Amino acid sequence: MLAAILYAIPFLMQGLLTTIVVSLLVVVLSTAIGGLMGIGLVYGPAPVRWLVRGFSDIVRGIPILVLIFFIYYGLPIAGLNLQPFSAAVLALTVFKSAQVIENVRGAIGSIPRGQMDAGKAVGLTFAQRLAYVIAPQAIRRFLPPWINGVTDAVKGSALVSLLGVTDLMHAMQQVIGRTYNALPLYVLGAIIYFVINYGLSALSRMLERRFSYIRE
Amino acid sequence: MSVLDPSSGTPLLRIRGLEKAYGQVTVLRGVDLDVAKGEVVTVIGPSGGGKTTLLRCVNFLETYDKGSIRIDGEEVGYQDGPRRAMRSERDLARMRAETGMVFQMFNLFPHLTAAENVMLGLVKVRRKPKAEARAIAEHWLRRVGLAEKLDRLPSELSGGQQQRVGIARAVAMDPKILLLDEITSALDPELVGEVLDVVLQLASEGMTMLVVTHEIGFARDVSNRVVFMADGLIAAAGPPRELFGGAIEVERLRAFLSRFGARV
Ligand SMILES: Nc1ncnc2c1ncn2[C@@H]1O[C@H](COP(=O)(O)OP(=O)(O)OP(=O)(O)O)[C@@H](O)[C@H]1O
Ligand SMILES: [Mg+2]
Numbered sequence: 193m194l195a196a197i198l199y200a201i202p203f204l205m206q207g208l209l210t211t212i213v214v215s216l217l218v219v220v221l222s223t224a225i226g227g228l229m230g231i232g233l234v235y236g237p238a239p240v241r242w243l244v245r246g247f248s249d250i251v252r253g254i255p256i257l258v259l260i261f262f263i264y265y266g267l268p269i270a271g272l273n274l275q276p277f278s279a280a281v282l283a284l285t286v287f288k289s290a291q292v293i294e295n296v297r298g299a300i301g302s303i304p305r306g307q308m309d310a311g312k313a314v315g316l317t318f319a320q321r322l323a324y325v326i327a328p329q330a331i332r333r334f335l336p337p338w339i340n341g342v343t344d345a346v347k348g349s350a351l352v353s354l355l356g357v358t359d360l361m362h363a364m365q366q367v368i369g370r371t372y373n374a375l376p377l378y379v380l381g382a383i384i385y386f387v388i389n390y391g392l393s394a395l396s397r398m399l400e401r402r403f404s405y406i407r408e
Numbered sequence: 409m410s411v412l413d414p415s416s417g418t419p420l421l422r423i424r425g426l427e428k429a430y431g432q433v434t435v436l437r438g439v440d441l442d443v444a445k446g447e448v449v450t451v452i453g454p455s456g457g458g459k460t461t462l463l464r465c466v467n468f469l470e471t472y473d474k475g476s477i478r479i480d481g482e483e484v485g486y487q488d489g490p491r492r493a494m495r496s497e498r499d500l501a502r503m504r505a506e507t508g509m510v511f512q513m514f515n516l517f518p519h520l521t522a523a524e525n526v527m528l529g530l531v532k533v534r535r536k537p538k539a540e541a542r543a544i545a546e547h548w549l550r551r552v553g554l555a556e557k558l559d560r561l562p563s564e565l566s567g568g569q570q571q572r573v574g575i576a577r578a579v580a581m582d583p584k585i586l587l588l589d590e591i592t593s594a595l596d597p598e599l600v601g602e603v604l605d606v607v608l609q610l611a612s613e614g615m616t617m618l619v620v621t622h623e624i625g626f627a628r629d630v631s632n633r634v635v636f637m638a639d640g641l642i643a644a645a646g647p648p649r650e651l652f653g654g655a656i657e658v659e660r661l662r663a664f665l666s667r668f669g670a671r672v
Contacts, residue, residue, distance in 0.1 A: 306515035309469050314529035314581065315505025317497050324528060328519045 196376045200367045207363025208384060214277075214349040214359060218284040219342050225285070226292025231322070233293055234300045244293060251290035256348060259283045264355055280352035284345060291341045299334035300326060332403040339396035343389040350385075360384060418481065420445045420616055421466065421585055425475035428461055428640075435461045437640040438475065443585065448617045450627040450648075453637035454664055459620040460512075462637070463587045466618065467509050468500060479506060479584060505533050508578030508586040512594055514570045516562040522549055522573045523558040526580045534581065548576040552606050568599030575606055585616045593622060604630075624668045628652055636661045 233244040251259070263286075264279040274282065303326060311321035353362035364381045368374045419442035428436040435458045443449045451459045464470040466477055468485040471494075477484040484503060487493045495503070517525050526545035530536045536544070549558055552572035562570050571591055578586055588607065592600040604626050611617060611630050621627050627634055628648045636644040636651065636658065644651060644658040652665065 304513075304515075306511060306513055307517070309464075309509075310511065310515035310517065312469055312501075312504055313467055313507070313509035313511075314577065315501050315533040316529070317501040320501075320532050324532060325517055329517075 196371055196373045197380055199371065200364075200377055200380065203363045203367050204360060204380065204384070207358055207360040210352075210358055210363075211346070211349050211360040212388075214281055214284070214352055214357075215342075215346045217281050218288055218345045218349065221281075221285045222288035222292050222345075223338070226289035227296055229289065230293040230296025230300070233297055235318075248290045248293045251286055252294075256283070256287050256351060257354075259287055260351055260354065276355035276357050277352070280349075280355050280357055284348055284351070287348070288341060288345055291344075292338065295334050295337045295341065296330075298337070299330035299332075302333050303329050332400070335399050335403065336396060339392055339399070343392050346388055346392070347385065419443055420447075420480060421618065422478045423462075423466070423475070426462070426465060426472055426477060427474035428458075428465060428470065428472045435640050436465070436472070439637075439640070439642055441635060441642060443616060443618055445616055446614045447632045448611045448615075448619065448630050450631040450634045451618065451620045451637050452622070452624065452627055452634060452664070453643075454660075457637045458640040459637055460589055463509070463589050463618065463620055466585075467504055467507050467587055469509075479503070501533070505529065505581055506584050508581055508583035510571070510574045510578050510586070510588045510591045512590045514562070514567070514574045514594070516570055516573055516577070518562050521559045521561055522554060522565065522576075525562070525573055526577045529577070529581050544580050545576070548580045549573070551609075552576050553602070566599060567595045568602045571595065571603045572606055575603070575610075579610065579615070585618060586610070588617060588619045588621070590620055590622060624652070624665070636664065638664070 229244045229247070232240045233248070236244070254262075260280060260283040263283045264274065264276065267274060267279070307325055307329065308321060311325040316324065349359060350361035352359050353365065356362070358366070360381060364377045368377050371377075421441070421443040423439055423441040426436050426439040426441075427434070439458075439462060441449070441462075451462065453459055461470060465472045466479075466484065471485060482488075482503065485495060485500065487495055494500075517528065520528065523542060523545040526548060527538070527541040530541035530544055531538060534541075546555070546558060549555060552575055554569060554572055554576070557565060557569060557573075562573065565573065571594075574591070591607075592603050595603065600623070604623065607617075607619070607626075608630055617630075619627070619630065631648050633645060634648050634651045635642050638660050644656050644661045646656055650656055651661070654662075
């Protein structure tokens with residue numbers, strides 16, 4: 193068993209790297225895109241709100257697996273050919289952006305209206321109100337569900353193996369294919385995923401404490 | 409009946425024919441009101457009469473449909489000219505910085521200390537260096553009796569203390585006019601006095617103010633002029649002695665004041 197694990201480790205590390213890169217890309221892109229769209233949903237003019245609402249509802253109504261296959265096999269029909277890696281990252285980003293939109297909406301919605309009024313009365317512009325009044329208060333409510341979503345993204349990144357991208361999950365399957373010794377590999381893989389996500393949860397609790405300055 | 413103050417030349421705040429509706433509900437139906445520099449005008453009247461809406465329009469926290477609001481000759485919220493176009497965000501912010509507002513529910517920034525609440529506008533809007541902003545914040549917080557609470561968060565302050573921070577935050581910006589909307593009505597009765605004392609002090613120093621209040625006694629003490637507002641219109645106006653002394657024959661005013669009989 194130990195020998196099997198030692199044999200597997202270099203392959204798994206290679207896969208782990210891909211998993212981490214995919215997760216990072218998805219988290220960074222979806223936070224930026226979902227963050228902007230979330231602000232559009234809360235403060236934008238009606239057409240922007242409808243568009244964002246429609247996007248979010250549709251995406252959240254589709255299983256992630258369907259979304260991945262749709263983007264990989266469906267978009268080429270529309271003339272857009274993506275590499276498996278790009279298609280996988282795009283699908284996961286779209287999926288995660290929809291979650292971030294709802295995280296942002298929930299976080300901003302929890303702030304009393306009077307905060308925006310007070311910011312206006314002092315003479316802050318919209319961008320300044322967002323930066324100095326709304327964001328510092330919203331971040332506390334935004335973080336816990338967002339970090340949950342990050343762990344989802346790490347777990348969800350395993351789905352890229354379905355398109356043949358060699359992430360941690362795919363590397364495990366390849367090693368199993370060679371050694372016919374599944375159990376130790378799955379145990380090892382589970383441990384690696386667990387360590388990453390446990391680390392993220394711990395980070396989340398730390399950040400929550402860091403931002404707990406508002407007592408209600 | 410004229411509600412205009414004949415003594416002043418061009419008033420600091422000049423409101424003409426102000427109309428505002430929320431959907432089907434008309435809230436302001438043509439309000440005319442002038443406030444001269446250094447004058448304290450109090451607005452009283454029954455609930456739902458449009459007092460809050462009037463103040464919010466002056467600070468352009470609400471858009472308005474018809475009429476004009478001018479501060480120092482400059483139209484609030486809309487560009488000058490025949491086409492009624494909203495000012496740019498930057499322009500709106502600049503104009504709002506010229507009017508101070510204190511809110512019924514304080515609306516302090518909960519993530520900032522008392523001093524930081526006062527400093528935010530000074531640093532981000534007035535572009536003052538941190539140290540200078542801090543000095544101004546300390547000055548005003550001392551003036552409202554909070555020298556000991558500079559670095560406390562709002563959640564660590566009593567209601568009366570929070571509202572005094574709210575006043576300091578507004579006056580520190582050196583506004584042309586201060587708008588106060590029932591600033592004591594969310595306070596326990598024993599905390600009302602400490603807040604009203606601060607306002608009386610500011611009034612005696614010549615701060616121009618438009619004050620909405622249900623404290624009739626305070627209105628009598630602080631105002632140069634009292635305006636009675638009902639159903640979106642100014643139904644009566646005059647010096648406090650006339651308005652509260654029964655010299656003005658307006659049935660709604662009489663009915664309104666009779667509820668405060670003991671306090672007038
Ligand atoms: N955001 C809003 N949307 C719809 N209607 C509103 C809104 N704000 C105020 N109103 C309505 O406008 C009318 C005037 O409200 P306003 O708050 O200006 O009255 P007020 O004189 O300040 O009353 P109070 O003494 O109770 O504070 C009320 O009928 C109120 O229901
Ligand atoms: Mg009101």
